[in-house]
Amino acid sequence: MSDTAATATATAPLQIGPHVLDVPVVLAPMAGVTNAVFRDLCRGYGAGLYVSEMIAARGLVERQEKTLKLARFGPGEQPRSIQLYGTNPVVMRDAARQLVDELGAEHIDLNFGCPVRKVTRHGGGSALPWRRTLFADVVAGAVDGARDVPVTVKLRMGIDDDHLTYLDAGPIAAAQGAAAVALHARTAEQAYSGRADWSAIARLKEAVTDVPVLGNGDIWVAADALRMVDETG
Known part of the structure; x- marks a missing residue:
C-alpha cells in the first residue's frame, strides 16, 4: 500500500454500530489510566472514541x-463508552443492561485482553477465549443486555504461542453480534514486552470480514498508526 493510500485508509471514517467516527482513532481502555478526567483531556486531541x-x-x-x-461519565461525554470484563454470561448481560438503562452507555467494549x-x-x-463456548456465551450475553447499543471486543493473540485463540475468537465474536473486534497483537505471556506482531492483525482482518477490525500495540506516534494500516491493510 502506498503512503497516500495508507493515509486515506487511516483517516476514513470508522463506523461502530450507529456511531460514525470521523476520526478513526480509539483511545484504548487502560486500567488505572482512562478515567473520566483523562478521557476529557484526550478529547482535546481529536480521537473519535474514548473507552473507560x-x-x-x-x-x-x-x-x-x-x-x-x-463507571461515571464526564459532562458532555459523547459517545459514552465503557469497558466491561467478566466470565459469567448472565452477569455480563445484566451489567450491560444496567450500563445502558441507568448510565446511558452508548458503546460497550468487552475485555478479553x-x-x-x-x-x-x-x-x-x-x-x-480459550474456552470457546463460554467466550461465545459471554459475548452473546452482553449483546443481549445492551440491546441496540453496539458491543465490541478486545482480544490478545492468545495465552502464549502454543495457545493462540484470536483467529477463532474474532469470528465467534462477530457471529454473536459484536460490532467490531480489536486485537492487541501480543500474547498474554508477553504482557507488554517484546514487539507487537502486526501481521496477526492482518490475519485477523482476513478472518473477520463483516465488522471492522482494529489494531493495537506499539503505536506511539501518528506515523506508527499509518505504518500499521500500511502493513495490515
Whole structure:
C-alpha cells in the first residue's frame, strides 16, 4: 500500500454500530489510566472514541461503590463508552443492561485482553477465549443486555504461542453480534514486552470480514498508526 493510500485508509471514517467516527482513532481502555478526567483531556486531541478503564461486571451489578465510581461519565461525554470484563454470561448481560438503562452507555467494549494474573487466574481477560463456548456465551450475553447499543471486543493473540485463540475468537465474536473486534497483537505471556506482531492483525482482518477490525500495540506516534494500516491493510 502506498503512503497516500495508507493515509486515506487511516483517516476514513470508522463506523461502530450507529456511531460514525470521523476520526478513526480509539483511545484504548487502560486500567488505572482512562478515567473520566483523562478521557476529557484526550478529547482535546481529536480521537473519535474514548473507552473507560476496565469495569468488573459483577461489581457493577452488585453496586459496589468503587465500581460505580469508575463507571461515571464526564459532562458532555459523547459517545459514552465503557469497558466491561467478566466470565459469567448472565452477569455480563445484566451489567450491560444496567450500563445502558441507568448510565446511558452508548458503546460497550468487552475485555478479553487483560494479561494480569489476578484476572486470568479466574479465567477472565485474555484467558477466556480459550474456552470457546463460554467466550461465545459471554459475548452473546452482553449483546443481549445492551440491546441496540453496539458491543465490541478486545482480544490478545492468545495465552502464549502454543495457545493462540484470536483467529477463532474474532469470528465467534462477530457471529454473536459484536460490532467490531480489536486485537492487541501480543500474547498474554508477553504482557507488554517484546514487539507487537502486526501481521496477526492482518490475519485477523482476513478472518473477520463483516465488522471492522482494529489494531493495537506499539503505536506511539501518528506515523506508527499509518505504518500499521500500511502493513495490515
